[in-house]
Amino acid sequence: MPDDLVGRYLDCLRRGEPDAMLSLFTDDAIVHSPLYGTLPAAQFYPRLFSDTQQSTLHLRRTFRDGESSIAFWFDFDWVLGDGTPAPFSVVDVAELDPSGRISTLHIVYDTVGIRDAFRAATGHESTGI
Template structure:
């Protein structure tokens, strides 16, 4: 898969809650930097996110690349239903850094956590 295909697969698998398929897109040392969960290994992050999640709906709004950069930015709308059945919606930018095998080496998540932080703290 090329970088754009990996990015689209990431959105699909994340929306479906398929942690195994999401993790298959990462390399063995893949890391996630989240404003809500901190910096974690990808497997730790997605297992924690999955345990807090009842449902996810993602709407891809754009994929942005810079020439020969190894990074892609995904812009999407995230409707997140937590285990408490409370729902929070927000726009997200994920910056994906790839290795030379088009595996995700690092993923930085950017979004406003004001509402989400409060709801996750209540879990």
């Protein structure tokens, strides 16, 4: 189940489909993002996808802790809404509920290389960690 979840998550992220993405999460799921701060998943993904023109993903590795959590390391070749490239390598750590849906997601990456481009493209300050 967890490997299938990672594949579906990355596919939804690549396609930018908020409804499909949110089907992978519990109704009250929270996302912790270095750029966007802490938000309900239902707010985070529509916002992320509206700031995205294109994304290409390359999965590097998946790490599991039984059925309760999974982490996945991938390269995110993100193109912001104005066409500015903002690529980075990221580890997402997902805490899962008993049904295998994501209840909490911690997104971990260094924003120093993309913070200025993010601010210029979106008009938003980074509100994350």
